[in-house]
Amino acid sequence: MKIAVIGSGSTYTPELVEGLISYAGQLRLESLYLMDIDRERLSIVGGLVQRMVAKAGNPFRVELTESRKEAVDGADFVLVQLRVGGQKARHVDTVLCLEEGIIGQETTGPAGFAKALRTIPVVLEICRDMQELAPNAWLINFTNPSGIVTEAVLKYGGVRGIGLCNLPIGIQMRVAQEFNVAYEAVDLDYVGLNHLAWVRKVWVNGEDVSNRVLSQWSQNAANIPDLSFPKEFLDALNMLPSSYLKYFYLQAEMLRDLRSREKTRAQQVMEIEAALLEKYKDTSLAEKPEELNKRGGAHYSTAAVSLVRSIAGNLKKRHIVNVQNNGAISDLPEDAVIEVNAVVDSRGAHPLAVGRLEPEIRGLVQHVKAYEELTVEAAVHGDYRKALLALANNPLVNSVNKAKRLLDRFIEVHELPLR
16 A cells, blocks of 8 residues: 655644554555655654654655655555645734634634635645546545535545544544543544534443533533533533534634634644654654644544545444535535545445434534535635635625625735636
């Protein structure tokens, strides 16, 4: 097997490689190609990866390259984890949104919209390389906004692809820890879109523990302000909402919190990454440092490697992934990408039937999905009108005038080719 990682200068990469080392024999992994356009970051991160692999007895070969075509050529899996414009672009987008009195949020919010417009054309270029050089490969997308990027890949990329997020497995891990079981013993009735999802039921070893989990849960992603939902609301909802839903359910409070902060999340991450890269430079370091967990990528390795194993080994295991709807949620279009349980085998991810969504979540899912569909069309076709309609349809954008001003600023700052 050959695996290519596009965007290997990411500080997440050692997390991923840790898992690949553990399962190299099972995967029959022969070569790992790490590709990035940033030569310095590729050298630093790639150097640590090479030391990690050497420490493990060199179970596979590690190649560093700035050539995307070289990385993709003959690959079985292409893992995409890039960030067009880096954290600096994220910071700019966040500030522009806050100036308009709007939450940016770089996945489901207008900052995520700007990121999608920068990212989708690049990911589709990767797809074209795969069509030419690795037509049987699988693209595993970890790039945010994951659901939107994955939808673009599956609608326009012409390759086999699945989107992945570490949030669902993080919930499984947390429940497993509370019940002192392996995470595989935890099953979630998980439904929605990427970063816009709800857990409706929880089982541990087949036993329904939903009431216990829902009554005690206080999980919060490390990169989200720690504001609490009213107990009465959670009791009425009777589901566990993703931490990212705070941006919608607690919009005024979240905006106030974000405006009060001295630094944006992007600035915080830049500091974390700078410290990590300094640590990675240490030639005596040959393992993933504990500090990487602060970056927000916990369990990425477990999720990604487990998914690769399920496809390569035709294991027919259940994974929570971003996949085309194909009728699983009857309230959404067939080709819309959703985040649900799917059975994964050598032919890909097959979503399990959900049926109709409850009215308490249906409206928000449909609203955000309409925004996502329009964003994909705007990015793929460079369509200004679709882009304006996308922003105007985002629930976090409360004025079409603000939508137009934001769009024009995004175009100006990032030199987006919209017409």
